[in-house]
Each structure stands twice: as structure tokens, then as C-alpha cells.
Amino acid sequence: MKNVNFTVNGQSIEAAVEPRTHLADFLREHAGLTGTHLGCEHGVCGACTVELDGAPARSCIQFAVRCEGAQVRTIEGFDDDAVMQQLRTAFNAEHALQCGFCTPGMLITARDIVTRLPHLVNATDEARIRQELAGNLCRCTGYQGIVRAIQRVLRERAGATHAA
Amino acid sequence: MKAASFEYSRPRSVAEACGLLAAGEELAKPMAGGQSLGPMLNLRLAQPAAVIDLGAIEGLREAREEGDAVFLGAQVTHAAIEDRRVADPSQGLMPSVAANIAYRAVRNRGTLGGSLAHADPAADWVTTMRVLDAVYVIEGSRGRREVASGDFMQAAFTTVLAADDVLVGVRIAKCSTGTRFGYFKFCRKVGEFAEAIGAVLLDPARGVRRAVIGATAGTPYLVQDIEGVLVASQASIEKEVRAAGCAEPYEFQMHAVALKRAVAQALA
Numbered sequence: 001m002k003n004v005n006f007t008v009n010g011q012s013i014e015a016a017v018e019p020r021t022h023l024a025d026f027l028r029e030h031a032g033l034t035g036t037h038l039g040c041e042h043g044v045c046g047a048c049t050v051e052l053d054g055a056p057a058r059s060c061i062q063f064a065v066r067c068e069g070a071q072v073r074t075i076e077g078f079d080d081d082a083v084m085q086q087l088r089t090a091f092n093a094e095h096a097l098q099c100g101f102c103t104p105g106m107l108i109t110a111r112d113i114v115t116r117l118p119h120l121v122n123a124t125d126e127a128r129i130r131q132e133l134a135g136n137l138c139r140c141t142g143y144q145g146i147v148r149a150i151q152r153v154l155r156e157r158a159g160a161t162h163a164a
Numbered sequence: 165m166k167a168a169s170f171e172y173s174r175p176r177s178v179a180e181a182c183g184l185l186a187a188g189e190e191l192a193k194p195m196a197g198g199q200s201l202g203p204m205l206n207l208r209l210a211q212p213a214a215v216i217d218l219g220a221i222e223g224l225r226e227a228r229e230e231g232d233a234v235f236l237g238a239q240v241t242h243a244a245i246e247d248r249r250v251a252d253p254s255q256g257l258m259p260s261v262a263a264n265i266a267y268r269a270v271r272n273r274g275t276l277g278g279s280l281a282h283a284d285p286a287a288d289w290v291t292t293m294r295v296l297d298a299v300y301v302i303e304g305s306r307g308r309r310e311v312a313s314g315d316f317m318q319a320a321f322t323t324v325l326a327a328d329d330v331l332v333g334v335r336i337a338k339c340s341t342g343t344r345f346g347y348f349k350f351c352r353k354v355g356e357f358a359e360a361i362g363a364v365l366l367d368p369a370r371g372v373r374r375a376v377i378g379a380t381a382g383t384p385y386l387v388q389d390i391e392g393v394l395v396a397s398q399a400s401i402e403k404e405v406r407a408a409g410c411a412e413p414y415e416f417q418m419h420a421v422a423l424k425r426a427v428a429q430a431l432a
Contacts, residue, residue: 002172019215024207041165042203049269055243058268061202065172066195066217112268126375134354135267 008033008065009077017064024048026064027074035075035104039137046136049105050074056112075104083111086156090149098140106146109136114153121158126151167205171214177221178303178330184216186305186328194218194330196239196278199270223333224277227251235301236416237278237333246271253336254296255343257365261288268356277331283317286357287350290317294386295345295363298336304329317383340369347428348422349379360410360418362426364394375427377408377419385409387423394429 001016007104008031015030022041026034027050036059039045043061050059059072087110090096097103097110113120113132120128129147138146175181185192193212195201196219204210224239227250234253236245244250246262265271265279265288279289280300282317292299293313300311305328317323325331344366349358361378373394375387385408392400401420406411410419 018169020169020205022167022202025166042206043199043270044203044268046269052273055272057273058199058202058269061198061206062273063167063172063198063215066174066198067217068174070221072377081373099267109269131354135269 004067004068006067006070006072008072009074015064017108019063019065021064022060023050023052023064023067024059027059027068027072033074034078036100037104039101044135044137045102045126046105046109047102049108049136051108053079056108078107078111079118081111081155083115083157085119086153087111087149090152090156091146094145095150096141096145096149097138102136102138102140106133106136106138109133110146110150110153114157118154121151121154124154132161165206165208168208168211170205170212172217173214174217174220176210178332179221179320181216181218181221181330182303182305182328184214185330188212188214188216188327190327192327194281196281197241197273197275198278199266199274199301200278200284201284218330220313226333230335233335234338235333235335236276238280238331239275240277240333242266242271242274242276242279245267245276250386253338255339255341255345257296257339257343257345257347258292261292261347264288264349264354270355277333280316280334281323281325281331283321284357285382285384286359286379288358288361288378291361291363291376291384292347293334294334294378294384295365295374295376296336296339297374298334300334301332302329303332308332310335314386319382337370339365339367341374342369343367344430346426346431348425348429350418350422360415360422362419362422362424364423364426364430366394366430375404375423377405377410377423379422380408380410380419382409394427394431395421396424 037047038049041060043058048060191213194216224237226237234251242262291372300316346364349361358379363376365374389400405419
């Protein structure tokens with residue numbers, strides 16, 4: 001076992017972990033944060049995507065022991081986040097989920113898209129949005145609703161910027 | 165799946181990492197971004213006795229100008245290159261390649277040096293470093309040495325790195341402003357590893373005309389008959405693709421098309 005100290009959703013955590021325990025298992029089993037889902041466990045499906053030091057990362061291929069000093073933010077840590085509130089509303093309105101398994105990872109990737117690439121507001125930007133989403137798999141929606149929800153938030157945010 | 169058990173250490177310097185690797189007697193594995201080794205551990209394709217985490221070695225994140233060249237530390241991430249947070253010696257080739265590696269969540273963690281040391285033939289950086297003629301800077305228990313781009317990778321997943329060596333970075337000569345490049349990779353899905361790669365770099369001011377066939381069964385192949393390939397001579401392209409070891413019909417066609425498209429991009 002190795003001791004590790006890091007921050008999850010603003011709270012510091014100190015724990016002894018086996019080096020082979022990946023961050024997603026740590027979050028779910030040790031921290032009780034089951035919003036982070038596990039699909040493929042080898043970095044392909046995107047269900048386990050969390051924010052690590054401010055940027056999306058796969059928690060299934062990041063070992064918890066490597067997180068010394070890191071800031072981790074899971075889907076539970078975005079409850080009061082204004083952008084995430086917009087995305088949740090848009091996902092609901094556009095039918096961007098059915099079973100919901102991919103949704104935590106989708107939302108974290110979607111938030112990265114709308115904040116990092118705010119210029120993708122035109123209809124012609126759809127291909128780029130789909131490319132950015134390619135690392136998150138959804139087996140229910142066919143992605144149509146997810147793309148529409150992201151486009152909706154991009155437009156809302158661009159409008160808000162112009163109004164201000 | 166879950167990884168098999170391994171010992172873990174987090175050295176603060178390259179020298180300390182080399183010592184730990186040497187002590188591991190070939191059963192210790194260095195981990196950089198962990199975006200390839202992580203999945204391999206989870207799938208138990210890799211079962212090292214010890215993982216030596218290079219993530220806490222500050223010096224490896226460095227990128228700096230060195231006269232006519234740029235040195236990029238091994239721990240520079242794909243996303244840092246994509247976002248141009250580090251100096252770009254390549255007049256835009258490297259940021260455009262970086263932007264199409266895997267997915268953003270992987271690019272945020274995955275590193276240039278990790279990808280090069282892993283030496284998957286289908287990965288982007290081994291081919292890109294060949295066309296840019298990068299110099300590999302390696303430190304080990306026997307000191308520091310430099311290796312030419314054509315000598316670093318020896319076969320699929322095999323490099324000149326000894327068990328106690330650490331790749332500390334690459335030095336890349338700065339391309340001139342008039343540089344043109346083409347880079348085409350064929351993937352079955354966005355973010356997948358490539359089935360075929362063509363890369364072309366033309367820098368008239370430095371007299372550089374290079375083309376590389378990547379995602380072969382082994383090392384990236386440096387085109388010999390560059391004149392024939394640049395005039396899109398079908399005979400030259402076919403000869404080069406065969407020389408790259410891509411003989412099976414599907415493989416042959418994919419690589420010939422990737423090379424042609426890279427040439428067309430560079431000349432457009």
C-alpha cells in the first residue's frame with residue numbers, strides 16, 4: 001500500500017492505496033462517488049472521464065497512486081457549476097440521454113468543448129463537435145441529441161457574451 | 165479488467181529514475197503519461213514488477229529554444245503541442261498532428277516521449293519525428309547520449325532504449341517559414357490508431373525534401389526516391405510502399421493512398 005494525498009471535489013483526501021487501483025475504482029469504492037462510471041476500463045469508451053487538474057482525463061487508466069497533489073473533479077463536483085447547469089438543462093431538452101450510463105463522461109467532455117472551443121456556434125461546426133465527442137461512446141441516442149444539446153449551450157453562451 | 169499487482173515509485177530526478185530502473189533488473193517499467201501503458205496494465209498485456217512514474221520529474225516537462233532547434237522534453241503532452249503552449253519547430257506540422265491523436269482526454273495526459281518510447285508503429289509521433297529528422301536525447305546509468313531519428317526505433321514496440329534508460333526529450337531543427345508539409349492518416353474511426361500514414365516535409369530554405377511511410381508493420385520508412393514520389397509517379401510510389409514492407413493488397417493500397425494524399429497536401 002502507498003499513501004497518497006489529493007483533492008476530490010474540493011475536499012482533501014488522504015488514503016493508502018494499492019498501486020494497481022485506478023482512480024475510477026478509488027472514486028467509486030473508497031470515496032463513494034459512484035457518478036463516475038466504468039465501461040471499457042482501457043481508455044476507449046469515455047464513461048469514466050473526470051477532470052484532473054482542470055482538464056478531462058480517463059480515470060480508468062490513471063492510477064490513484066499517481067494523483068499525489070492533484071485536483072480531481074467528478075460529476076458530483078459540478079452540481080453548482082453554471083456551465084454544467086446549462087448542459088444538464090440542454091441534455092434534458094434535447095433528449096441527449098436514455099439509459100444515462102455515458103452521461104457523466106459526456107457532460108464532462110461537453111463542458112470541455114463549450115468552454116475550450118466557444119467559437120463552434122455555426123451549423124458547419126457540427127463535424128468538429130462530433131470529432132471532439134468521438135472519445136465518448138453512447139449506445140442509446142445515436143449522438144443526435146447530444147450534439148444538439150452541446151450546440152444549444154454553445155449558442156446560448158455566445159449570445160450571453162454578445163449581450164454583455 | 166484490473167491491473168496485476170506492481171510496486172510503485174515516484175522519482176524526482178532522471179538519475180534517480182535510472183537507478184530504480186537498473187535495480188528493477190528488466191522487470192521495472194517507466195511510465196510517462198500512462199495512456200498506452202495504463203490500458204496495457206489493465207488488460208494484463210504488461211505485467212511489470214515495478215512501475216517507475218516519471219510524472220514528478222519537473223525537468224522532463226521543459227521545452228526550450230536551442231539556437232536553430234527546439235528541445236521538447238519527453239513529458240510535454242500532446243495537448244500542450246496541440247494548443248501551442250510549447251515552442252513549435254515545425255511551422256504547424258506538430259500541432260496539427262497532435263490535434264488528431266486519440267481523444268482530448270487522452271491528449272491531456274499522453275506525452276510525446278511516452279509515445280516515442282512505446283514505439284507503436286501506428287502512433288503518430290514516431291512517423292512525425294522521422295520526417296522532422298529529430299534527435300533523441302537519452303539518459304541512462306552509462307550517461308547521456310543522442311540518437312538519430314532513423315536509429316531510435318528498431319522494430320514494432322522496440323527501441324534502442326536499454327532497461328535503465330530514460331528518453332529525456334527530442335531536439336528538432338527549426339523549419340523555415342516557407343516550409344510546406346502534408347500529413348495524412350487513415351483511421352477507421354476518429355481517435356483510432358492509424359492503418360496507414362503518409363508524411364511529407366518540404367523546406368526549400370534548408371534543402372529538406374522528406375517523405376515517410378508510417379503505420380507499417382515495423383519502423384517508419386523514409387522514402388528514397390523523393391523526386392519520383394513528389395511528381396506522383398505511380399511506379400515510384402508503388403516501389404516505395406513495397407520497400408516499406410506493405411505488400412498485402414489492402415495494406416499496400418492504404419499506404420499508397422496515404423502517401424499520395426500527403427504529397428498532394430504538401431504541394432497544394
